[in-house]
Amino acid sequence: MSITQQYLLDSYRARQHGEPIPPAPGTHDVRVARELRGYRQFRAVVAGHPAHGRIREALSRWLHGRRVSC
Template sequence: MSITQQYLLDSYRASQHGEASPPAPGSHDREVARELRDYRRFRAVVAGHPARGRLRGALGRWLHGGPGRPVR
């Protein structure tokens, strides 16, 4: 069963029971992505890592030589 079919079935059941229909699929995707990003930043800070720029810093160290790595 696809997401759309499940949504239509849930909407039909809600209308039969006099309840509010569920939100449409994909209507909260941005909020979920934003909360996931915030959670990952929070976990990084709790672990003692920088919250932002981790990927860019790692690539910079790899490309330009970091501690224990010779410069090319």
């Protein structure tokens, strides 16, 4: 069963029972991605790492073979 079919079945059952229908698939994807990014930045700061530019710094080390310091 696809996610769309499951959503339609859940919506039908919710209407039959007089309950609010669930949100459509993908409705909150952008919000979840932003919250995940914020959580990863928070974890980096708590661990003592820079919150921004970690990927660029890692690629620079890999390409140039040296350590880039802040």
